[in-house]
Amino acid sequence: MKRIFVAPDPGRLRLRTSLRAVLGIALAVTAAELTGLPLPASILGGLAALLALFTVGDPTVRGQAGTTALLPVVGLPVLALATALHELPTARDAVFLLVVFCGVYARRWGPRGQALGIFAFMMVFAAQFLHAVPAQLPQLAAAVALALVASSTVRFGIWCLERRTPPPAAPAPLVGRGLARPTTRLAVQNTLACALALAVGQAVSSDRWYWAVGTAWWIFVNTSSRGETLVRGFRRVVGTVVGIAAGLVVAVPLHGAPAPTAALVAVCVFGIFYTAGPSYSWMMFFVTVMAGLLYGLLGVLHPGLLALRFEQTLVGALGAALAVALVLPVTTHAATDAWIQRAVRCVRDCTAASARRLAGDLHADPSPHVAELELLLARVRLSLAPLLHPLSPLRHRKARARQVMTYLDDCAAQVRGLAEVAADPAASHDARLTAACQRVEAVVGTLFAPGAEPAATPETPAATAHHHPGAERALAHLHSLESALTALAHPVRSSPRAPFAAS
Template identity: 70%
Template sequence: MLKRVFVAPDPGRLRLRSATRSVLGIGLAVAVCGLVGHSLAAAITGGLAALLALFTVTDATVRDQARTTALLPAIGFPVLAVAAGLHDYPLARDAAFLAVVGTGVYARRWGPRGHALGVFAFMMFFATQFLHTVPGQLPELYAAVALSVLCSSTVRFGLWCYERRLPVAIAPAPPGGSRLARTTTRQAIQAVAGGAFALAVGQVLSHERWYWAVGATWWVFVNTASRGETLVRSFRRALGTVIGVALGLVIAVPLHGAAIPTAVLVAVCVFGIFYTAAVSYTWMMLAVTLMAGLLYGLLGVLDPALLALRVTETGVGAVGAALAVLLVLPVTTHATTDAWIQRALRCVHACTAEAASRLAGSEAADPAPRVAQLEVLLGRVRMSLAPLVHPLSPLRARRARARQVLALLDDCARQVRGLASIAADPQASHDARLIAACQRVEAAVEALTTPGQAPQMAAIAAPQPPAAEPALVHLHGLERALAELAAPLRSSPRAPLDA
């Protein structure tokens, strides 16, 4: 697990840049809150707002990212007001919290902006429970949130806006549908059901820290789209929390809330959250759990019993999410995985077409944004296949098939990246055979994404003559990978693969 985090590819050092910039943005926000005289509770709320602004806003363009960031306080302020106003009315507070849970998940249907606003709304409600916020504190919290979002935005869009120099990667929306067939609709209902279970059981365990269970259920649903993904995420969340609590006992408890070392360790945790989020949910949750323990130390309420309760409440939340996805309008892993694979394959074709046009002399063609989008889509494919390739999965045939699909899609991505890099070279020559090769790639994608096209794959799989032209080498490699994908994608998921 440790090797996976530090050996995982980091093209353009994006994870390193994001983590470093986030530490600077959040650190600036908290420092400014302290300089203007905000209380510790307000500084924590502001730091959380800055973290969310940097972590959840993933729109395709810098302009859209700035617009979404500007909308965060407009969503967060009313939620803060409702949560604080209902502090002394448990039944109304619980109902409002579950409404925020369902609305936040449902908002994912509107893409990255809906996702970011939904997460921000939930976390603002969560923060009021964490800090026991009352209406009299709202003006200070509003000022801290607005100031912190402004500070983090100054770093993100002003001092260090590296996105302007990078290809745009459009974050993919969840698979569509209508009414109850829509993934976001089903997941919103599941999240409310799981949240209700977590809330009820969590309050039996603790009248003060019950919100941990609801938070565990909520974050299990974030960025998942199927039953299998949610179950795997539940397991990883619980594992990360257990390890984080163990570290908290060794690190956070002995500090007794000492300001300077706690601040340094919180900064390390923030870096860990952003650096590991894309490659390991377990490690990200470890960092989140340790950071929460350190913050409780600053508030003067941290002890081993509190950390033990954190583990129990997290387990309740994970169980609530698991029961919800198994029993309430389940979304099958196979259907979700197939949708993401098809989108990735269509993107392969689009990358190839752009590269070929660029090699043909078209200055308007640019494969780089498509390549970036392909990386994002392959990330979603890996996430959707995670339940099948998990070492504990009992479905051996499906596990072998899923691993083969991932390996071949990774091969496609390598060939596409190589083709794009050649196309970016102004000295690259155009070979007339590129047109025929691109047509074969198009035919291969059509055969893989259109029902009833499997018999045509034999023609696609025919070996191509050796090519000295580098672009043709990549195209032929791409053809071979697409041809080999026919077997695992077109045969029964439960049938054994040929040796």
């Protein structure tokens, strides 16, 4: 837990986002209660507000508002269909799997597609969680609409963080065609995983089978390789186990008492948002505890139900593992190599923009490339997570992955320093910078070229006193960048199955 609270939080953005989520969801639930809606509707309203605040990730405020406005357009028809099929299990299951496929496939349209797909899936999931029937639909729909208005009032009115610090756009997904397209492949994998989870989950419990489907669904979110999915499944199981243990101590003794339950749910909401980035296991811990508290409010919580929750989580994780291992698998090496190439090319683009800026081109701005590089490095870390996991038995590949991240982090540090120098209006152009930038581009060009030999590590250039200090700092950053890229060739170009010795 200590690592979570000391994790980097630039501008305290995670803290402010978490507090805003608590406020937005509290306002949504309060509005539902004040309008006289029943408890199940209030719970669905709180879930809708949580999803709107958690999943809508467009890079602009206008885009976020547009996606939020589309959530009920997509979610309410799905909710209506799920309630209408409550007594028709075969049709209900078929519609559930269809929503799974469409929801994952929609990720090809970026953050908006992902948010809408998740919202549609969770409306079907919530209908099963609440055992919703057609007679409840008007109240449930009203609660969803009211919650989205309340959460939007907080997000776009009372506390609009993005208007002051707009988040950088997420890196575009890896490309492909046909079944090689990531969204198509994931849609097939996820649908088959959910189908397996649904079948086995119903054999385990005819009432709570949807937990297995939900587990299989969420494991695939933001993953792109077999290793990422397996690690995410493992972390989900760990977080669920710890959350169930906490639920036995916290949620069961409360017996659904409204005031303390509401306070603890608020703590869980904060924990979900605050830990989502640094630790998927801790996020799942808070999700599991919150689910137990909500079951307590509904009056159905008991230790056996929490044990069943664990069983269904194992079923869902197993379904995801089998699907990702046997159906259109993408190896960790293939996914990681693609993300590393994008990160290295971003380094090259940032270098070129910095050089143009130092040469006097005021329209050249390396800062967007620096922001993009940070996101790409986060994606590389996620892709390398299976190899860097403490339980990974692949010793040579773990050593290779560590070196890759060390050299990429060094590249990022040099790029940031170079961009800072370029932003200084007093820094003057130096002819040596052009040659240094050309050497960096040459290293990038040979790094992934088949058969190309990596260049030797360059000698450190001697400082020249009569040159401008800004040019000297820029040259030092370029030299260090060239050295890091040259060293990166060793772990990147070596075979992932060959014995590896640190250079």
